[in-house]
Every structure is written in C-alpha cells, then in structure tokens.
Amino acid sequence: MSVVKNLKLKRSQFDLEVEELHLPEEQVTALVGPSGSGKSSLIRTLLGLENATGWSWVLKGKEMSMVPTEHRNLGVVFQSLELFPHMTVLENVEFPLKCRGQKDRSFAHELMERLGVSNFRKNLPIELSGGERQRVALARALSFRPDFLFLDEPFSSLDSATKEKSRELLKEVLQDFKISTLLISHDKEDVQSLATTVYSINRGKIPQAKP
Amino acid sequence: MSLFFQKGFSSLLVLLLLSPYVLALVQAPKGDLNLEGRWMWPLWMGARQAALSAVLALVVGGILFLSLRACSSYKSFRWVRSLLLWPNLIPPLFVILSVMSLSQWLGWSHQGLMWVILTHALMNGGLVALAVFAHDQNQVQKLSEVARVYGASVPRRFFDIWLPQMKSVLIPNFVLVFAICLTSFSIPLVLGGGSLTSLEVHIFQLIRTEGAWSLALFYSVIQTLFVLVLSLTLWKLKGEDTFSESYIPPSRPLPAVFLGVSILPILVLSGFWFLSVAKDFTILFYDPAFFDFLQSKDFLESVIHSSLIFILVFWIQTFLSMGVIWGGRTGFTEGFLKGYVSPSVAVLGFSLSLLPGEGELWAVLKTSLCFSFLTFPLLFKWKNLSRWKGLSHQVTVAKVMGAGGGTRFWDVLWPQMREGIFQTSLIAALWSLGDFAVSSFFFSGSKTVALMVVDLLNKYRLEWASLISFALFAVGLLLFFVFQKGLESVRR
Numbered sequence: 001m002s003v004v005k006n007l008k009l010k011r012s013q014f015d016l017e018v019e020e021l022h023l024p025e026e027q028v029t030a031l032v033g034p035s036g037s038g039k040s041s042l043i044r045t046l047l048g049l050e051n052a053t054g055w056s057w058v059l060k061g062k063e064m065s066m067v068p069t070e071h072r073n074l075g076v077v078f079q080s081l082e083l084f085p086h087m088t089v090l091e092n093v094e095f096p097l098k099c100r101g102q103k104d105r106s107f108a109h110e111l112m113e114r115l116g117v118s119n120f121r122k123n124l125p126i127e128l129s130g131g132e133r134q135r136v137a138l139a140r141a142l143s144f145r146p147d148f149l150f151l152d153e154p155f156s157s158l159d160s161a162t163k164e165k166s167r168e169l170l171k172e173v174l175q176d177f178k179i180s181t182l183l184i185s186h187d188k189e190d191v192q193s194l195a196t197t198v199y200s201i202n203r204g205k206i207p208q209a210k211p
Numbered sequence: 212m213s214l215f216f217q218k219g220f221s222s223l224l225v226l227l228l229l230s231p232y233v234l235a236l237v238q239a240p241k242g243d244l245n246l247e248g249r250w251m252w253p254l255w256m257g258a259r260q261a262a263l264s265a266v267l268a269l270v271v272g273g274i275l276f277l278s279l280r281a282c283s284s285y286k287s288f289r290w291v292r293s294l295l296l297w298p299n300l301i302p303p304l305f306v307i308l309s310v311m312s313l314s315q316w317l318g319w320s321h322q323g324l325m326w327v328i329l330t331h332a333l334m335n336g337g338l339v340a341l342a343v344f345a346h347d348q349n350q351v352q353k354l355s356e357v358a359r360v361y362g363a364s365v366p367r368r369f370f371d372i373w374l375p376q377m378k379s380v381l382i383p384n385f386v387l388v389f390a391i392c393l394t395s396f397s398i399p400l401v402l403g404g405g406s407l408t409s410l411e412v413h414i415f416q417l418i419r420t421e422g423a424w425s426l427a428l429f430y431s432v433i434q435t436l437f438v439l440v441l442s443l444t445l446w447k448l449k450g451e452d453t454f455s456e457s458y459i460p461p462s463r464p465l466p467a468v469f470l471g472v473s474i475l476p477i478l479v480l481s482g483f484w485f486l487s488v489a490k491d492f493t494i495l496f497y498d499p500a501f502f503d504f505l506q507s508k509d510f511l512e513s514v515i516h517s518s519l520i521f522i523l524v525f526w527i528q529t530f531l532s533m534g535v536i537w538g539g540r541t542g543f544t545e546g547f548l549k550g551y552v553s554p555s556v557a558v559l560g561f562s563l564s565l566l567p568g569e570g571e572l573w574a575v576l577k578t579s580l581c582f583s584f585l586t587f588p589l590l591f592k593w594k595n596l597s598r599w600k601g602l603s604h605q606v607t608v609a610k611v612m613g614a615g616g617g618t619r620f621w622d623v624l625w626p627q628m629r630e631g632i633f634q635t636s637l638i639a640a641l642w643s644l645g646d647f648a649v650s651s652f653f654f655s656g657s658k659t660v661a662l663m664v665v666d667l668l669n670k671y672r673l674e675w676a677s678l679i680s681f682a683l684f685a686v687g688l689l690l691f692f693v694f695q696k697g698l699e700s701v702r703r
Contacts, residue, residue, distance in 0.1 A: 069359045
C-alpha cells in the first residue's frame with residue numbers, strides 16, 4: 001500500500017486538499033466525482049505536472065514528490081489519449097523504451113500482440129479507429145513496466161460495444177501484470193468491473209480515503 | 212427584387228476590386244514587352260529577399276515565443292500579444308524612421324539588404340510567435356507532458372515531439388511571411404536604397420523611370436500569380452489562428468525574465484525613434500527655422516490633405532464592408548474575398564493616376580481609393596470575415612421569420628458587426644496617415660504629411676522628420692484611444 005499525504009494545490013474555484021490517500025498495491029483504485037471536482041488535478045500533481053509543495057508519496061521506496069516527472073516511472077492514459085500523431089504505432093509504443101535507452105523491445109512487442117495492435121505497427125494513429133487508438137495508448141503506457149498506472153477516463157470516447165470489449169481486455173491485462181492503478185471514471189460500469197477500492201472526490205476533498 | 216439588388220451590389224463590389232487589373236491592361240499596349248536576357252534576375256532577387264526575411268522571421272518568432280510561454284495569466288498574455296502585434300499595426304514610415312535612428316546610432320548606413328531583412332523579420336516575428344504559441348497550447352503542450360511522464364528529457368521532447376509537431380505551423384508561416392515580404396513596397400523602397408530588394412520596387416522603377424508598362428505588368432502578373440499560389444498553399448496547409456483569443460494558462464510558465472524578450476521588436480522598430488525624438492525635441496525647441504516651417508503654407512496644406520485622406524479612407528472602408536455584408540454571404544463573394552490578391556501597389560497606383568481628374572482634390576480621392584483597395588480585403592479577412600460567417604445562422608433564422616434584406620442587415624448584422632467594421636476602418640485610416648508610397652503616385656511634391664517627412668529625410672533633416680512623424684503618430688494613437696472609448700461607451 002502506498003500513501004499520498006498532505007497534498008494541497010490552489011485552484012481558481014477551490015483548493016485540492018488530500019490529507020491521506022491510500023492506494024493498494026497491485027490493485028485498481030477508482031476515484032469518482034463530478035466534473036471539475038479535482039480528479040484530473042490530482043492525477044496531474046501525482047505525475048509531477050502541477051507544482052505542489054510539502055506533500056509526500058512513497059512508492060517502491062522512492063519519495064515521488066522529490067523525483068522529476070521524467071524519472072518517476074509512471075504510466076498514464078489520458079482521456080484524449082495523446083498519441084504522438086507524427087509517429088507510427090510502433091514508434092509510439094516504443095517511445096518510453098527509447099527514452100530509457102532500453103534495447104530489449106520484446107515485452108513491448110508481446111504487449112502489442114496481446115492488445116491486438118501489432119498488425120497496425122506501421123500505421124499512424126490517425127489511420128486507426130477509436131478502440132484501436134485506445135489500445136495503442138494502453139500498450140504505450142505499459143510497455144516499460146511502470147511502477148504505477150493512471151487511467152483518466154480511458155473509455156470515454158468509445159461507443160458502448162467497443163467500451164465493453166476494451167474494459168474486458170484491460171481487466172485481463174491489469175490482472176496479469178499486477179500493476180497498481182488509479183482509475184478516474186464517470187461510468188459506474190467501468191468502476192464496478194475494474195476497481196477493488198472506490199473513493200469519491202468533491203470540490204477537491206476525499207472524505208473517506210482508506211480502503 | 213431585393214435579391215436582385217443584393218446580387219447586383221455584390222457583383223459591383225467584385226468589379227470595383229477587379230478594376231485595377233482592367234486599368235493596368237488598358238495601359239499595357241502602350242509599351243512593347245521586351246524581355247531581355249536577365250529578365251529572371253528581379254524575380255530571383257525579390258524571392259531571395261523574401262526567403263531570407265521569412266527564415267529570419269521564424270528565428271525571431273521562435274525567440275519571441277518564449278515571452279508568451281512566460282505569461283502566467285490572461286492579462287499578461289494580452290499585454291505580450293499586443294506588444295508582439297504592434298509592429299504590424301504601425302505604418303511603415305515610423306518603422307523606417309526607427310531603423311534609420313538605430314543605424315545612425317550605430318554609425319552605419321541605413322540602406323541595404325540587411326536592413327530590409329531585419330526589419331521584415333522583426334515586423335513579422337510576432338505573427339510567427341503567436342501562431343507557434345497557439346499550436347503549442349492547443350496540441351503540443353499535452354503531447355510534451357505525456358512524453359515527459361514517459362521519461363523524455365528536455366532535448367528529446369524538443370527534437371522528437373516539439374519540432375516535428377511544429378512543422379505544421381512553421382511551414383505555413385514561412386509561406387505567409389514570404390508572401391508578405393515578396394510584395395513589400397515601402398520598406399524596400401527606402402531601406403533597400405538603390406539595390407534590387409523587392410519585385411514591387413522594380414515594378415515601380417520600371418514605370419516611373421522607363422515608362423515600361425508592359426514589362427511592369429508582366430512582372431505584376433507573375434507576382435500576383437505567385438502570391439495566389441502561396442495563398443492557396445496556405446489555405447491547404449491550414450495554420451493556427453494567430454489572432455485567436457483563446458488562452459489556457461500554462462501549468463509551468465517560463466521564468467518571468469523571458470517576458471522581457473517581447474519588447475525586442477518594439478525596441479528596434481519604435482524605441483530608437485522615440486529616443487531620437489526625445490533628443491531632437493530639446494534641440495529643435497530652440498530652432499526658429501523649425502517653427503517657421505510648421506507655420507508655412509506647404510505644411511498646412513499637407514496637414515489638410517492627410518486629414519482628408521484619413522476621413523475618406525475611413526468611410527470608403529466602412530461603406531465597402533457594409534456593401535459586402537449587405538450583399539449577403541454567398542459562396543462567390545466569400546471565395547472571392549478569400550482568394551483576392553491585390554495587384555502590385557505600383558501597377559495599381561500608376562493605373563489610377565492615369566484616370567481622368569487633375570488637381571489636388573482628385574489626388575486626395577485617388578489616394579484614398581487606391582489605399583482602400585489595397586487594404587480592404589486583408590482587413591476584412593482579418594477581422595470581419597469569421598464574425599460574418601458566425602452570424603449566418605442568425606440571418607437564416609431571421610429570414611425564416613420573414614425578415615427582408617434590409618431588416619436582416621440593420622437589425623441582425625449591423626448591430627453585431629459595426630464595432631469590428633469601424634475598428635478595421637480606423638486601422639486603415641491610421642495606416643493612411645503614415646503612407647507615403649501610395650500617395651506618391653498621385654501628388655507631385657510633398658503634399659501630405661508623410662510625403663513631407665520623406666522629403667525631409669531625403670534632405671537629411673532626420674530630426675525634423677522625426678519630430679513631425681512623432682506628432683502624427685501621437686495624433687493617430689490619440690484618435691485610436693478616443694475611438695475605442697467611444698465604442699466601449701456605445702456598447703455599454
């Protein structure tokens with residue numbers, strides 16, 4: 001179990017204030033709340049994309065608040081996926097490995113096979129369907145075996161049939177890889193089928209943040 | 212019946228804007244087209260100047276972009292944006308004076324290709340910076356953040372994400388600045404000296420010194436076609452909207468010290484002139500010859516002519532805009548305005564000067580018309596076209612509800628568009644105050660304030676020229692602010 005402590009971030013409408021947030025290891029924790037309640041700000045702070053001071057999060061023996069974003073070894077799938085449009089599927093998935101100077105790409109290729117995107121390896125993201133793009137984003141997020149995975153509304157842009165399939169696939173992959181995950185979703189079905197722990201957030205505060 | 216008038220009016224406007232081409236074609240047979248061995252040379256020299264200016268503008272734009280990334284609030288963004296767009300809004304005369312003051316301060320000659328390129332780059336660098344910033348904000352910033360999460364270092368983020376993503380902005384902006392600099396007239400005319408730095412200046416010299424209309428028209432057609440191709444390329448490439456109001460404060464702005472970069476263009480293109488004005492003011496205050504000059508009949512005449520041109524340009528621009536809007540948004544009018552490229556300044560100027568009508572009042576009228584033809588399509592596209600398009604649904608609703616053409620115009624379109632129309636008309640009128648290129652075709656001698664300033668510069672009276680221009684500039688600025696306040700009170 002990793003614990004986020006004393007996280008405070010000033011926002012224009014309200015302040016994000018998290019005294020303690022317990023994140024069980026190798027499990028999926030879901031964070032639910034209305035739009036603008038601070039969910040994405042929390043993820044961005046944990047990723048190191050927002051400036052907050054005085055907080056702590058010890059993960060695998062490392063004090064994450066002291067580590068620069070690029071060395072935190074975290075994976076993320078944003079709502080808009082943010083695939084690099086000028087890179088092929090393969091280049092997108094291998095990008096984190098390239099950044100780490102890792103020569104062994106076998107795990108990434110295996111993952112692409114598993115997620116059913118290896119046939120599109122030479123395609124650009126714009127040539128893929130919504131579901132395919134979503135799987136590429138997931139492959140990229142997992143290709144370097146991150147210590148923690150963030151999923152910010154990962155299925156919101158998919159139709160209901162594709163969403164169902166993607167959800168099943170994600171569940172299998174997360175169970176196999178046993179990766180600690182924080183999921184943000186509006187969809188009750190996402191939360192019910194994927195998460196083992198559920199917290200709710202409102203106006204920047206999480207009242208019950210222990211499992 | 213109403214539809215008939217509307218269509219007729221649109222066609223009339225199109226004919227009006229096309230008339231310079233017709234006039235130029237009428238003049239062309241007066242000289243034989245004599246293409247000598249080095250006829251490509253002026254094209255090459257003009258293209259070289261435009262390409263070098265565009266490359267330097269991209270570099271300057273890249274540096275200026277840092278000041279936008281240092282903004283931490285919408286307020287500071289608006290300030291920096293105004294500073295960056297400033298050089299595009301002031302008439303070239305003032306820019307030329309500042310560059311001349313800078314070169315005098317450095318002890319260098321103010322003429323040559325280097326000054327033309329530097330001035331063009333500083334004038335257009337702000338446009339590039341704003342387009343780069345808009346794309347960075349809309350797309351690249353998020354991709355860069357994701358790359359950072361995945362472990363990409365700063366150089367990797369720059370070379371693997373930022374630069375490939377920015378290609379789609381840098382290429383259209385290169386094309387845009389290239390087109391602007393290729394057709395540039397006033398700046399190469401004065402700062403280029405006798406050297407061939409712009410095709411437009413070459414066309415001007417061909418007509419003025421050799422009367423070679425056919426050759427001038429030949430180059431003008433090539434230039435127009437070239438710019439048309441560049442416009443179509445730009446339309447295909449679809450760059451970012453430089454004038455976009457949207458702004459998302461960056462989560463990690465650059466240190467505030469980078470805000471200082473934004474004053475670079477203003478410093479070179481206005482600052483040195485202001486400094487020289489401050490110095491000259493103390494000297495000229497005790498110079499009776501200068502005050503005698505200000506009270507002379509010639510000077511008074513030039514002030515009257517400039518004021519008349521200012522008023523006429525304002526109203527011609529306003530009526531042209533009203534006419535286009537009243538004519539209704541048809542695919543033809545819109546497509547025409549989007550693709551319209553004014554013929555060369557020189558060809559247009561000389562063509563209109565050959566129309567019947569002698570005397571100074573005719574010169575005032577022709578200058579105002581010529582200036583309006585040259586600036587109207589650009590200003591209308593910049594400020595009014597998208598607003599006009601945005602109102603098309605309201606017009607349809609009004610039409611369905613039974614509103615006639617007049618009601619749709621006066622009750623729906625005009626109240627929502629008049630502010631933008633008056634603003635663009637005022638900008639054109641202010642530009643005309645500092646214009647010396649267009650008016651030189653119609654007036655013999657220094658009969659407007661701007662022409663008088665250029666005449667003083669040619670007589671090496673930089674300090675007199677500088678002070679008179681400053682007064683002109685101050686009047687223009689005052690008019691702009693009074694007008695803005697007036698518009699605000701009307702809005703309230």
